Amino acid sequence: MARPSGPFEMTAIGTDPRVGLWWYIHESKILLFQLPGQQWPPCSVVPLPSTVAAQCVAPLTGAVQQGTSQIRTPTVAVLYDDAQLSVFPHGRRVDLPKATNWPFGEVPLLIRAAAPHPHAVGVALVVVTQSGRLLSLFLAQSAHTFEVEASRLWPMVSEHCLKNFFKRIRRYGFGDVSQDRHSLEDAQFLAHQIEILPAQRRGSLFDVLAWGEEHLALYSHPRSTAPADLMWVSSLAHLVTGDVVPGRFLSVCCNSEASKEKLLVFFTGEDPTRGPSAMLTRLSLPSRAAPPEPSLAVASVAPKPSDGRGLMTAFGDVAVTAVQVDSERYCICLVNMPPWPAALQAGVQQIVEFGIAGLSLLPEGVSVGHIQVLTPHGLLSCPQDMFGGDKELEGKAPSTADAFLQVASDFFDAGQEDQASSLCGRAFSQMGAQAMLAAVERRTQHLLDSGDETNVAAQLSKKSKSLAEWLRFLHQAGVWIRMGNAPNITAAQQKMVEACERISALQQMQEYHDLEPDVFASSIHHALDTKGGSKSPEEEALEFYGRPSECERLLSSLAEYPRTLPFGSGGAWDAVVFVHGVVCGFIEAALERRSHILKAHPTSLPPPDSHQLQRYWPRSAPSVKGVGSGWLMAPSVQRALEEIRSLSLEVLPVPKQRLPLLDAQALRVVEGLQQLCRSTLRAAHASFVDLHASPMAKLREAVLKDMAHAEASLHENAKMVKHRTLGLAEEFEDVEAFVRLSAWSDLPRLDGMMESEAFRRRVFEQCLAEKPLHPLFFRMVRCFPPTKAALEELLLPYPELRWTLELNRLNEVGQVGISPWPNAMHSVKEIAIKAMERGDASKDEHRSKALKALASIASLAQEEWSLAWCDVAEKGYRADQRSGGGCG
Numbered sequence: 001m002a003r004p005s006g007p008f009e010m011t012a013i014g015t016d017p018r019v020g021l022w023w024y025i026h027e028s029k030i031l032l033f034q035l036p037g038q039q040w041p042p043c044s045v046v047p048l049p050s051t052v053a054a055q056c057v058a059p060l061t062g063a064v065q066q067g068t069s070q071i072r073t074p075t076v077a078v079l080y081d082d083a084q085l086s087v088f089p090h091g092r093r094v095d096l097p098k099a100t101n102w103p104f105g106e107v108p109l110l111i112r113a114a115a116p117h118p119h120a121v122g123v124a125l126v127v128v129t130q131s132g133r134l135l136s137l138f139l140a141q142s143a144h145t146f147e148v149e150a151s152r153l154w155p156m157v158s159e160h161c162l163k164n165f166f167k168r169i170r171r172y173g174f175g176d177v178s179q180d181r182h183s184l185e186d187a188q189f190l191a192h193q194i195e196i197l198p199a200q201r202r203g204s205l206f207d208v209l210a211w212g213e214e215h216l217a218l219y220s221h222p223r224s225t226a227p228a229d230l231m232w233v234s235s236l237a238h239l240v241t242g243d244v245v246p247g248r249f250l251s252v253c254c255n256s257e258a259s260k261e262k263l264l265v266f267f268t269g270e271d272p273t274r275g276p277s278a279m280l281t282r283l284s285l286p287s288r289a290a291p292p293e294p295s296l297a298v299a300s301v302a303p304k305p306s307d308g309r310g311l312m313t314a315f316g317d318v319a320v321t322a323v324q325v326d327s328e329r330y331c332i333c334l335v336n337m338p339p340w341p342a343a344l345q346a347g348v349q350q351i352v353e354f355g356i357a358g359l360s361l362l363p364e365g366v367s368v369g370h371i372q373v374l375t376p377h378g379l380l381s382c383p384q385d386m387f388g389g390d391k392e393l394e395g396k397a398p399s400t401a402d403a404f405l406q407v408a409s410d411f412f413d414a415g416q417e418d419q420a421s422s423l424c425g426r427a428f429s430q431m432g433a434q435a436m437l438a439a440v441e442r443r444t445q446h447l448l449d450s451g452d453e454t455n456v457a458a459q460l461s462k463k464s465k466s467l468a469e470w471l472r473f474l475h476q477a478g479v480w481i482r483m484g485n486a487p488n489i490t491a492a493q494q495k496m497v498e499a500c501e502r503i504s505a506l507q508q509m510q511e512y513h514d515l516e517p518d519v520f521a522s523s524i525h526h527a528l529d530t531k532g533g534s535k536s537p538e539e540e541a542l543e544f545y546g547r548p549s550e551c552e553r554l555l556s557s558l559a560e561y562p563r564t565l566p567f568g569s570g571g572a573w574d575a576v577v578f579v580h581g582v583v584c585g586f587i588e589a590a591l592e593r594r595s596h597i598l599k600a601h602p603t604s605l606p607p608p609d610s611h612q613l614q615r616y617w618p619r620s621a622p623s624v625k626g627v628g629s630g631w632l633m634a635p636s637v638q639r640a641l642e643e644i645r646s647l648s649l650e651v652l653p654v655p656k657q658r659l660p661l662l663d664a665q666a667l668r669v670v671e672g673l674q675q676l677c678r679s680t681l682r683a684a685h686a687s688f689v690d691l692h693a694s695p696m697a698k699l700r701e702a703v704l705k706d707m708a709h710a711e712a713s714l715h716e717n718a719k720m721v722k723h724r725t726l727g728l729a730e731e732f733e734d735v736e737a738f739v740r741l742s743a744w745s746d747l748p749r750l751d752g753m754m755e756s757e758a759f760r761r762r763v764f765e766q767c768l769a770e771k772p773l774h775p776l777f778f779r780m781v782r783c784f785p786p787t788k789a790a791l792e793e794l795l796l797p798y799p800e801l802r803w804t805l806e807l808n809r810l811n812e813v814g815q816v817g818i819s820p821w822p823n824a825m826h827s828v829k830e831i832a833i834k835a836m837e838r839g840d841a842s843k844d845e846h847r848s849k850a851l852k853a854l855a856s857i858a859s860l861a862q863e864e865w866s867l868a869w870c871d872v873a874e875k876g877y878r879a880d881q882r883s884g885g886g887c888g
Contacts, residue, residue: 002623003040003607004031007355007376007485014054015358015374016112017313018196019062021074022358022374025054027610032074034063035360036370039378040602044073046088049095052078055110060087060123077125077139079111085148087139099137099150106133106153114196115206118223122146126208132190134210138225151227154219156188158230189217189233197254200288207288209263213248216265218288234291236267240281242296245270250278250310250323254285257317257340261285263292266312266321268304278302278310278323280335282344299344302331313359313371319344320371322356328485330356332373350429354484378603380481382425383418398423401431401439409443412473421477433486440479441492444470448499449549456510456545463548464503471496475601490606494629497597497604501590501628502548508589509554510545512582519578523557552631555640558582559647567651573665576651579644580672587679590632591686598625612690616759620733621682624689633687638699641680645706648673652713670710674724677703681732691733704729704737735762743776754784761786764794768801777801 004026015022017035024031030046033039043063060075073091080086083106085096106129114126114136122140129135136151191210199206201220208219208228214236219228236246247268255262263283270276277300283292302310305323312321319335330352336345358374373380398404404427412420428436447466453459474480474496483489513520521537524544535543544554562575597604605626613623631637652666680703688696707725722741726749729738739762742750754760764786767777786794795801 002610002613003602003625005607005609008357010355010357010376012054013357013374013376014057015360016059017360017372019059019074019113021059021062022379023054023057023059025052025057030057030076030078032059032063032076033379035374036372036379036381037063038602044091046076046078046091047093048078049086049093050080052080053110056080056108058111058113058125060113077111077113077123079108079127079137081107083108085137085139087146089141094144094146096146096148099148101150101152103129103133103135103150103153106131106135109192110194111137112194112196114208114221115199118205118225124205124221126194126196128191128194128210132192132212134191134194134208134219134228136221136225136227149225151225154227155230156190158217158233189215189230191217193251195253209252209254211249211252216249216252216291218291220288231289232291236265239265239283239292239294240267240269240279240298241294242298243272244279244298247276248308250305250308251312251321253312253314255314255319255337257337260340261288262340264312264314264319266301266310268308268310269298271298271300274300276304278305278321278331280312280319280321280344280346282337282340284340297341297343299335299346301333301335301346302349311356311359313361315361318361320359320361322359322373324355325351329353332356334371348426348429350425352425352428352482352484353433353486354482375481375484377481377484380478381421382478383421398427401427401435402442404431405436405439405443408477409470409473412477413469417476420473424477424479424482428482433483436479437483437486437489437492440474441495444492444496444499445549448502449547451546454542456513456541459542460503460507460510460545464500464507467496467500467503471500471597471601471604475604480603491629493605494627497594497626498629498631499548500597501593502551502631504593505586505590506545506548506551508585509551509582512585513541516578519558519561523554523561526560527554527557552634552637552640555583555586555637556643559640559643562647562651570665572651573669576648577668577672580648580676583641583644584675584679587632587683591682594626594628594686602626608689612693614690614692616733616735616756616762617730617753619730621685621691621731624686627689628686630687632683633695633699641676642702644676645673645703648676649706649709652710666713670714670724673710674707674728677707677728678731681728685732697734700732700734701737704734708741735759736766739763739766739773739776740770743773751783754780760784761790761794768794768798774801 004024008024008026012025013022014025015035020035020037022033022035024033025048028048028051030044030048031042032044032046033042037043056079058077058079060077063072063074075090076088078086078088083098083102085099087094087096109128109130111128112126113123115124117123117138117140120138120140121142122138125137125139127135127137133156134154136154138149138151140147140149189210190212192212193210195209197207197209199220203223205221205223208221210217210219215233216236216239217233218231220231221228236249240246247270249265249267251266253264255264263285265281265283267279267281268276269279271279279298280301281295281298283295285292301321302323303325306326307324310321310323312319314320314337317337317339319337320332321335322330322332325331331349332352333349334347336347338345355376356373357376358372360372360374361370371382373382398407404423408420408423408427411417411423431439444467447463447470451459451463453462480489480493483492517537521541524540525537528540528544544551558579562572562579565572565575594605602625605628608624608627615623648669652669681700684696684699685691688699690696704725707728708722711722711724722745726738726741726746728734729741730749730753738753739750750763754763760780763780764777767773767780781791785791
């Protein structure tokens, strides 16, 4: 499938580090990706029957590697707004009705897989509703069928005290009693987020940390389908004491230190010295049966979030936090957690100019972690070392964006990828995305056009390797993702890929240079426009190949080479065929390089929009995977290609000449021209993306016209006439040319394409618009009859053709009367009158007269038919009377 265009929507992204997956909801599909893993293509695509929120998707299994290349599709559960559940076991969809006992009026907000089913093969899931309530779903599987059952709503107040003992008994015996009158000490708890914890007690299935704006709670779920027990509820004000004025919870997670559990609480607060900010504290949790102990020690890790939300992940002695600072920027901070009770050590607060939808900390060693940052632009892997800092720079701290990139690139080339990625993160934080983008463009241009080699082949090979490493660095060090939505990032990515394409095209051209050095020496001299220069051919070649950014200027010079030879000679034909090969090789090498880059780095270029991927035929040119620059279709390149096509037509012999030698030479030229035309159209498709866009259609029309003229000069079998042009028209979906050519030479081929409903309508419209194709229209209507409504709509602007169908009864569908002629005459009359009323013929006097005459003829014919029918009826009546009288 095509990669979605533009950044992902933040609200459509979900993640579950426990199973190593993240997903994106796009056009009623769930695109599942491995965490970490390649960013495209997805490891699985799950089609949805209706829209769903990303938080209501729960992966039940991860992606399992099978063999070296295959991945077993994950199993996913999806909960819709109407509480109906769909399960996708390895891609297959099973729709289930609303769960038994689902509470009335509750709408799901998020769902998480928690533990295996306590009594069957299946899974227990936890649901948070939009009203802040919690409940369990129990999904059981038997063979290929599934059943789902819902628990009662979990309690909202803690019942682990003597005064609530009988309330607990009542709840288990009679249902939910959380709405009963309760004392003022009882804190009604409403949840917004949860974290699933493995059970500690033998009788528990799993535990759940849940938090709302101001309260934190812990639930313990029994090994049954009953609702969970609320162990305790504690307010943020009770957990954070001292001078800090707490605001609201942002995130909470449980972390183990030396077999002792600690709670990390990420919250907003106001400190007398620092003002409002996002803070982190660590609480001791000796037992899950009681709330954690309050803490005085807090660490300020970020400014106060603008949207009231925050993200946090932790592993070992490292935690990472992220909040949104404003509409475009986020703040991410790495926090070191020394052994308890030492204070938390907040690192540098890095401001990034891209959105953050999820965080995951993957362990690597003891004190070093790889942070997976999920952004709207893809997954960014950030290796972090709290104490490494700038030690690797050895006192040479970069001060400009160019210097940062140079040092980071040197680290990457030396195999120190983690240091390079860390340095890039600091560079973006200090310099900003726009400055870094400008530095990337300058370095790309420098790698493309600089060089000190004295050998052309060695120079091009060195540039190719340097650009390939530079491209790999930009991706693996996370440079492109850190750019976020910086202006002109798309142009910078296209320029990067274009640089690689130019080098590959020049390398191909240099191989032809070695075959015909004299031809290229003259063409390069002409392309450089060195008037009276004293440079040798070798120096001019080194100068030309040293400037790949201007390599296309050689194409127009090569077009002049055959003109230096007498037309009609074998040398002229050989020269034209040689130029065909050079130009085709040039274009195909560039396109092949782009394809290779997109295969290795799928996000190197932005994807096309969905409307640009419209296709009529399955055998047409494959869709473009990434939108590159249009340098292959620059005006100068188009002029050079047009000149070469014109030259090819000039050297072809006159069609009347039937000399076998001339025919053989002409066939070589036409076959070379066919390859040139195909390469031109491939380059145009890669540049314009949409096969049906106006620039593509204009160029395609000119190319196919030249190809058709060239084929007309050949004396081949009549069945093969213009088959090359027809093949190109089919591959690149020139509908008009394909219909005209196939109508003349290959009707079965046209009939085979009529399965497409959209193409069928295009054929009908074209046949109606072009008078020479009117006979084809009547044939197609007979062979592929459209619906009556579609036919009426098609023929509305053509009343003069509509009456023809009426008289021939081509539009009749199962209506058999005594005689169709009166109805046909009436229809023709109505068609002519309506056409005159609409004013279809007001601008055409002859057409107006024809319509009036048609209406009159139809009216008279209808009257004559009625009179004739009445006469026949009267004679029949008299005959019956005479017969009846005789019998009497």
